[in-house]
Amino acid sequence: MSSKLTFYFYVALVLVFLTIPSCCCSGDAQFQNCSGFYSCGSLQNIGYPFCDGDEPCGCGTFSLFCESNKYTLMEWGYRVLGIDVPLQKMTVVRNDLWENICPEKGYSPSNRTTNAQFTYADRVRELNIFYGCSSEVESQVQVKSNLTCHIPGVNESRVVFTDSFIQDLRGCKVSIRVPVLPRAYDDLWDGKISLHEAVKQGFDAQFSSPMGACTACVNSGGRCGSDNEDKLTCHCREGSYPAVCPTNNGKRHGMKLALGIAASAMAVFATVICYCVYRLRENRKIKEYKKLETHIRQYGSLAPKRYKFSEIKKMTQSFKDKLGQGGYGGVYKGKLPANGRPIAVKILNVYEGGDGEEFINEVASFSQTSHVNVVTLLGFCLDGNKRALVYELMTNGSLEKYIYGESRLSWEQFYQIALGTARGLEYLHCRCNTQILHFDIKPHNILLDDNFNPKISDFGLAKLCTKKRSNISMAGTRGTIGYIAPEVFSRCFGGVSYKSDVYSYGMMVLEMVGGRKKPCGEAKNSSEVYFARWAYQRLLLDEDLKLQEVTSEEEEETAKKMTLIGLWCIQTDPSQRPSMSKVIEMLEGSLEDLEIPPKPFMCSPLGSRNDTETLLALPLSPVHESSASSSSF
Structure with a gap:
């Protein structure tokens, strides 16, 4: 038995x-x-x-x-x-947050394991709630709680919340980490319930x-x-x-x-x-x-090399060196047994009732691709319920840490990263046997090699489709908040197509430029500190962007060119966005040949108190993801 x-x-x-x-x-x-x-x-x-x-x-x-x-x-x-x-299993909620989520005596972040016989259940989501935040911090986040809490000795009383991977917000006095149910987490971000209602639904805990x-x-x-x-x-x-x-x-x-x-x-x-x-x-x-096996077999010799899970353990020395933690699993450093080539191994989580879609997407997508700006999949493991993906190791990690971290890149390096990423996307959209839409372009998924050449990674949300179809059918929303095109949220903005990747690319380029922006003291209201709107107004008036570390006219020209292209890419109407081929042409062309695009706008996810045409916010201060932000594969 x-x-x-x-x-x-x-x-x-x-x-x-x-x-x-x-x-x-x-x-x-x-x-x-x-x-x-x-x-x-x-x-x-x-x-x-x-x-x-x-x-x-x-x-x-x-x-x-x-x-x-x-x-x-x-x-x-x-x-x-x-x-x-x-x-x-039981569903519980912190008693001190039942009537009021405002701290009366101050809190400290709770540990993940509360007791040896009491732990979080699988798939519990976490929120970081920040109290006593300044008005500047409130204007920087995409979603606000519409709450204020009085904290003795603190002048500012604003309350904001973020994903759990944002550990710290400068300008906030107190923070707590609160677990919530997955459905409450989704309803909160969709604006269906308030922050307090999400917390009161509690979270699932396992007891022994x-x-x-x-x-x-x-x-x-x-x-x-x-x-x-x-x-x-x-x-x-x-x-x-x-x-x-x-x-x-x-x-x-x-x-x-x-x-x-x-x-x-x-x-x-x-x-x-x-x-x-x-x-x-x-x-x-x-x-x-059997379904996964069928998908793998249909690629025949095109499929990457297959490994047993015992071989994966040997390559990683039993997962000794962890590089990071992503949404689908942990990433570990290892070496190929044949030639000692450095590799990164992603171990995929297998959830009860899952259909392995992210695994199929990764193997299927990489089986179709071979490009200098796309990460190379060297092998995979499908051994019972064990699943793993073996990639080339990208030693300089993800682009995300160079936008806000202490390690700064030059404007020429940022330009080359934007150009290389555009070439990789153009290849996926136009020059593969099967068109591949990525649906999760963001700095975290752009990895950098020894020479800081960019490579697109993480095809877990990708969709393969025929090139003859201008629009595709898709159930649900894919991507990361802040980079998702409006038509992916709602079809009333247009059909979902390769232009959805163009939007995400534009948001990423604007974030590359906006991360070097000095705090704007001339903003009259909170909506003006959003970088895209701020930059659009300055370009419209033919004024300098006043960016940090711009030391020459050439660097100022590069920043303006990237900003203009980013604004073209985030047009609300998909038909007004350029193709990735056109983006490459714009990047390689002259600044004088670029026109100022129409003003992009759309409502923020939960609405804005100050402006009904508020742009999606781009952070103006360092905001770090979890340890996965340093994953290098």
């Missing part, structure tokens, strides 16, 4: 025994207190490993008490919104408990509880014991035997059901694996 089937069997036994009515007879007080279930508000039939904190049953870490018709964990200060004992030992206790006629050291105690009618209840007279033995037979029959039935569910899941995994 497999480990998963054994787990289902024990779950079935626990469910069976927890539903068997207890015989009410005199005996140990703790046995009586632990015999039944209890309820509070929407939480019904609560049992081991949870217990009522006002009763002497004893369950240590999982002791609850009912307050305002909701259960709260006494030890950790979390309000419990839901409990799933078989899956050992000796359910197998509890089953043995219940099978002996006892009830599960915990002692002062949080170890399981079996409460029986005649007293409490470390594991199971002792055998007494024949009458009691006969009663337990009868109950055992009935329970066994029910357990067998429940186990059959659980086994069927287990087999269905395994069949889905097998079907997914």
Whole structure:
């Protein structure tokens, strides 16, 4: 019997025994207190490993008490919104953020693991909430909370929130990290709910408990509880014991035997059901694996070299040197066994119910490409549920860290990076056998080699389509907020096509220039500090951009050229954006040949209080992603 089937069997036994009515007879007080279930508000039939904190049953870490018709964990200060004992999962929310998310005494960021028996469940998302922020900081972020909190001794009281990878915002006094449910995270960014509503929905947490030992206790006629050291105690009618209840007279033995037979029959039935569910899941995994194999085989000799997972471990010395963490998994440094060539290995996360789309996209896209400005895929691993991608190592990491980090590049290097990226995109759009739309062009996905030559990476969101089709059909939204073209959000702006990549490229180019902009003290309202609008006004008046580290007319001309091209690329109407072939022509041409484009505009994701035609914000101060920003492959 497999480990998963054994787990289902024990779950079935626990469910069976927890539903068997207890015989009410005199005996140990703790046995009586632990015999039944209890309820509070929407939480019904609560049992081991949870217990009522006002009763002497004893369950240590999982002791609850009912307050305002909701259960709260006494030890950790979390309000419990839901409990799933078989899956050992519960939904909780920080009690101190239930009524008001404004800090009264100041908070410190909470650790990811709150307790040894209490951890975040898979796919929990995190928000960083910043308090006491200046008006300048509020104007720089794309989404504001529309909240203000009074903090003693702090003049500014604005509240903003960001993705968890933004660890710090200069100009904010207090910050906390709050986990939320994935659906609440998405609804918050879509403007469907407020920040406080997202936090109040809580997050899923996994708890550990000796359910197998509890089953043995219940099978002996006892009830599960915990002692002062949080170890399981079996409460029986005649007293409490470390594991199971002792055998007494024949009458009691006969009663337990009868109950055992009935329970066994029910357990067998429940186990059959659980086994069927287990087999269905395994069949889905097998079907997914066969689907991936079919996709790989159709590329024949064009497919990159295939490795076993044991070979991947050997290449990376058992994943010894981690380069970063991306949205789809970790990236590790390694060497090819044949020639010792440095490589970067991306280990893809495999989520329950996933169809492996990002894996297929990566292998399929790279099987079609060979270009100096596209990262080379050297191999892949599809070994059961283990998936990995092997790339050439890009030693200088991603472009993102050179825009805002301390390591500065020259304006000529930025220009060459913009030109090389444009050539790579033009190749994907026009010169592949199958047109490839990337859908996630951003500084983080532009990697730099030893000579700072750019290469496009991460095709997990890419879509392959025939060149004859001007527009493509696509379900849902793909990309990163801040770089997504308006038609990808809403089809009322036009059809989704290669022009959507042009928009993302334009936003990236503007960010390359805008990251070198000095803070603008002449802005009259917050919307004017958005770099694209600010730069457009100055170009319209034929004024200098006043950028940092511009020391010559040639550098000023390069900055203006990149800004003009970026503004052309982010036109709201896709038909007004140039193709990547035209972008290359514009980059290689003269500044005098470039006209000022129409004024680009669109509403920000959650609207603007000051201006209904606010541009999507570009950050004007360093904003770092997670450790994945330094991934080099």
